[in-house]
Amino acid sequence: MFEADFSSNGLEYILKKYEKMVHHNEYSFFSVEDLEDVIEYYMLKNKIDLALQACELGIEQYPVSLEMQMWLAQIYIQLNRLDETENIIERLEALSPNDYDILLIKQTFFLKKGLHKEAIQLLKEALNLTQEPQDVYARLGYVYQNMEDYQQAIKYYKKAIILDESLDYIVMELNECWDNLDILEKNINFYEELTEKNAFSKHAWYNLGITNAYLKKWNEALEAFDFAISIDIEYADAHKEMGNVYMNLQQFRQAQEAYTQALNFGEITPDILCHLGASYEKQNDFIAAQINYKEALKLDKSWAEGYYGLGTCKMTQEKYYEAIFYFRKALQINAYHEDYWLALADTEYQMGNIISALEFYQKSCDLYSGNPSLWLNWSSVYFDEGDFKKAIDLIEEGIESCQDCADLYYRATAYHLCNDNFNQAMQWLEMGLFSNYDAHEQLYDFFPDMTMQKALYKIIESIMKQD
Template sequence: MVDDFKNDDNVLEVVERFEQMLENDEQHFFDVQVYEMVITYYRQENKIKQALQVCNIASHQYPFSMELLLEKAHLLTHLDKYNQALELVEKISTFQPTDYDTLFLKANIYVQLGNYQEAIDVYGFLLKFASEKDELLYNIGYTYQSMGFYDKAIAFYKKALKHNLNNEAAVLELAYCLDITGNLEDGLEYYKKFIDENPYSFLAWYHLGMTYAKLGNMTDALNAYEYSTLIKDDFAPGYIEIGNIYITLSRYDEAQKAFETALLHETFSADLYCKLAYTFELKKEYYAAITHYKEAMEVDKLWDDAWFRAGLCLFSLNKYYESLHYFRKATQINGINENYWLAIADAEFAMGNILSSLDAYEEASNLAPDNPIVWLKWATTMYDHGYIDKATEVVLDALDECPENAEIHYRAVAYLISTGKYKQAFNLLENALILDFDKHTMLFDFFSDLETQKALYQIIDQYKTL
């Protein structure tokens, strides 16, 4: 039985008839074009396994169709079955040794398998025949980048852009390689020259802005970003970076306007809603900030930063119980961020739950033992509530994890003196003075008696001229 759907424009009807055939365990013969139509539908729906099933059935009926074999190879790569895909490509190559699509896929598979030089050889061979070379040049650059040869990658990305200045991927990866190699000044000159030749490339202006920003030149960065949005007025990334710079410059109203403009063109972005909310938070308009953080949660309920920052706003409003709910939600989503546990500790402490607060500090220290802020806040809470021996243990443990932190040394000195362990304290004081002499003044916040201050000065004076 032959079903010919060549003239049937209703793709859904074609797919439905095919699925009925499978459901009824029947075997019909379709034209190759019909199979391709069904395969394309499944691919667009991201139903790769179903597409592969159709491809297998079609290949049995049309075993010599190179198009179907190539399609099957593509589908296998989507399922990360690169070796199987390569076998099919090699088979096709015996019949079509110079077919561009087949060789291009082969090179892509080589990249995924880590056979980088083989991939570069194939891309290079295709360059001889390609009329539009930018994609091949970009792929060669990306392969070199995957090998860690960033300078070679940069050279090929530049070549790709000479052929097609609108190759967004090449602009993006070029910027990454210039950044990772520290060639920011070179990148600056490149983008300037590129813009001289292509003044309406919004991407070039955008990455020029990124380069200026990384070099700390915020004024020129802002100008470059503004040019990118003038050229392409719906370019959300440009507005976002403008907003980021205004935040850096403490111009929060202007940052707010930039993020609001970006949202006109990138509505479903939890991160962008958080950026907008942050401008209100910085202006201490906490209720407005919470509203926008909640919008971020609506877009992505697992966006932990939105829960965390909404909690901070509630904490600033002295709504400690409510803030604790948000902080705990953040840890449920991302339990390895020590800042979330520090926030829980602060909220518990504010409500008078000292033991729960200390437990949260301990959790934070386990997650980030090299973060001195965690140890210092933990120790301070215990010391201020009379747990001086425990506070001393904490700062001494902190010294093992943060041996180069002067403030922890000085805090350990203060606590040891408070517990009468003068010899150990003065030994640590010498280390603290060597690490950062200027911070020694914090010791006198702990001791007002002249005898202790005199003993401290006798040691401190020895290091004044060192």
């Protein structure tokens, strides 16, 4: 993460000076280094247009600066302006042949164009130009991963992380490669070996925790993060990830405490404020939740999760008009987040706007069909309207999209029973019982009649005895 220098001549001061100049349409001179800091800040915040604006000022003030030209090439790659990027790279290579940084920019350019072999060749050349090759190894891993050559990707990711355990971002990439080969569980010992070699490496323990969390081994993940924190109490990332684990365990008070520690020891970001807000929201402390969501939006008014969090608070409080306002604000920023469409659909349905709700469920599904809640909520609209056939069609489509979800099996059971399809209902009931027996009690919510509940109980008992 970009570490800001908050001294009088640090990033905060430079940003204020720069943004004041832009806001008032004034003109000021900056050093190359200061402009690089501004550009890097915007790039890391994914504010590419603002980075380009700062870079153009840098080129205007320092037309012969190689650094500014290199930043411009990187920005153009992000903007997919590849013809212009190629021209810049040619000029840079003519001015400074065999430059390590220019090679890496050119490699990124090749990767953007899908020229994987050319990118690999450049990275292997770059290995001869550095005494700290871990970044090049990580890049090689990423290129091979894009080629779906997971064995080679694993090879280079491991080389990188062995040289520098602080490269936390590699861990998830490495885990995904192992996961794609169905060998992740077998290879967790790689991280365990790193902790054995250096028991006082907070990064080694953190990486082990990340991997256990990826495998949903929550207790093992907590233990690993706890070791990392015992080595460095101010390790903000470990506190945050511990909070994420507690959220998955539905231990929301502990999650709140972990996120608070992450804020105490790390940078105050919209992301961590929204995580903290969510932990309060899950405890039904909507005042504290909304305070944190609003603080996140003060830091970054384009942070969609802040609006989404405010929307979910309002929806839970049955303030549906306000919820719709916030969900729409989130969607104005990011129209490609399926959860935002799903939440908007649910809220519209609560308002009685069935046509809008159905439209938004479809939009959510178009973006991602693997969320069981989508199919449960979407199908229930048709069920509530008495269209059992459409409800059945949707829930069975959901079963195809979501592997082994007991809630969907039980919902299919209920829908078929209501539609007098006894045989099909029994098939789904059996699958639900073998997937998650304890979840079967949700069936009784559909059948409040005690006679029906007793009949269901006997059927379930009979199925379990046959097993």
